[in-house]
Amino acid sequence: MPVENAIITHGHADHARAGHQNVLATQNTIDIMKIRYGHKCANSFQPLEYHKPLKVKDITITFYPAGHILGSAQILIENTHNRLLITGDYKTSSDSSCQSFELVECDQLITEATFGLPVFQHPKPENEIKKIITAFERSEKKTYIIGAYALGKSQRVIKLLRDIGYNDTIFLHGSQVKICDYYASQGIDLGKLEPVSHKKNKDFEGKIVIAPPSALKDKWSRRFSEPVICYASGWMSIKQRAKQSLVEIPLIISDHCDWNELTATIKKCKTKTVWVTHGREDALVYWCRKQDIDAKPLYMQGREEEQ
Ligand SMILES: [Zn+2]
Numbered sequence: 001m002p003v004e005n006a007i008i009t010h011g012h013a014d015h016a017r018a019g020h021q022n023v024l025a026t027q028n029t030i031d032i033m034k035i036r037y038g039h040k041c042a043n044s045f046q047p048l049e050y051h052k053p054l055k056v057k058d059i060t061i062t063f064y065p066a067g068h069i070l071g072s073a074q075i076l077i078e079n080t081h082n083r084l085l086i087t088g089d090y091k092t093s094s095d096s097s098c099q100s101f102e103l104v105e106c107d108q109l110i111t112e113a114t115f116g117l118p119v120f121q122h123p124k125p126e127n128e129i130k131k132i133i134t135a136f137e138r139s140e141k142k143t144y145i146i147g148a149y150a151l152g153k154s155q156r157v158i159k160l161l162r163d164i165g166y167n168d169t170i171f172l173h174g175s176q177v178k179i180c181d182y183y184a185s186q187g188i189d190l191g192k193l194e195p196v197s198h199k200k201n202k203d204f205e206g207k208i209v210i211a212p213p214s215a216l217k218d219k220w221s222r223r224f225s226e227p228v229i230c231y232a233s234g235w236m237s238i239k240q241r242a243k244q245s246l247v248e249i250p251l252i253i254s255d256h257c258d259w260n261e262l263t264a265t266i267k268k269c270k271t272k273t274v275w276v277t278h279g280r281e282d283a284l285v286y287w288c289r290k291q292d293i294d295a296k297p298l299y300m301q302g303r304e305e306e307q
Pocket of ligand 1: 012
């Protein structure tokens with residue numbers, strides 16, 4: 001719903017919408033919104049750097065990195081007697097494609113809980129990405145198509161590949177190009193990338209192609225003669241999901257906290273109150289109460305699954 005003053009945590013579609021009057025966000029988030037929704041997607045934009053307090057009447061707003069995607073921010077809203085922290089989407093594990101998460105102490109925490117069940121324990125992403133390299137060694141001629149959301153996940157997958165020494169050109173579905181270019185312009189070195197466009201089948205033999213998950217099943221993916229379908233998502237830890245989507249190589253790579261990261265963050269930020277949103281609220285609320293932390297679920301409108 002469009003509002004007069006919106007503070008936007010990051011550029012994913014379930015958090016950043018077009019049509020607000022005034023938007024306060026990091027410069028990265030503003031840039032991403034303009035790329036995705038056009039330059040006039042809000043009436044006015046005010047960028048705010050991390051760690052720079054902004055006074056608005058009797059409250060102060062400060063952004064801290066959320067470690068989710070480039071430009072993602074946690075929002076601290078404080079006055080003389082309360083520090084309220086809104087995490088937005090976040091993860092505390094390392095990710096060289098965006099600014100690292102910073103722990104902020106607060107009195108009241110609004111946390112996401114996309115993977116808020118003890119069963120969710122994300123494996124190391126470096127080990128997940130190595131599955132692709134191992135598969136390459138077995139069959140060099142195939143085309144490895146990795147399904148990954150265009151904003152954040154694609155760039156993280158590419159960066160993970162580069163960080164383990166994969167230097168070959170990576171091909172991109174057309175919808176991935178603009179955001180990858182933007183990340184590169186911000187100093188995130190993604191190596192050599194090329195759009196798939198009208199190249200021939202043979203050009204993709206033994207190559208990696210990054211595409212949005214929706215393209216894995218449609219006509220687009222049929223152009224490749226021997227495709228191996230891979231999918232990078234935290235949800236790949238649920239084997240049934242990988243099977244249903246006919247994924248041959250599931251990569252459990254998430255840009256959200258797993259259960260241990262969520263509970264560790266709640267403990268370390270020393271909050272007295274937790275409101276849980278965006279996911280599996282009940283388990284985390286129960287866990288908080290067992291630690292004598294006041295907690296309740298906060299149900300949001302218009303929420304979408306992991307992005
Ligand atoms: Zn997100």
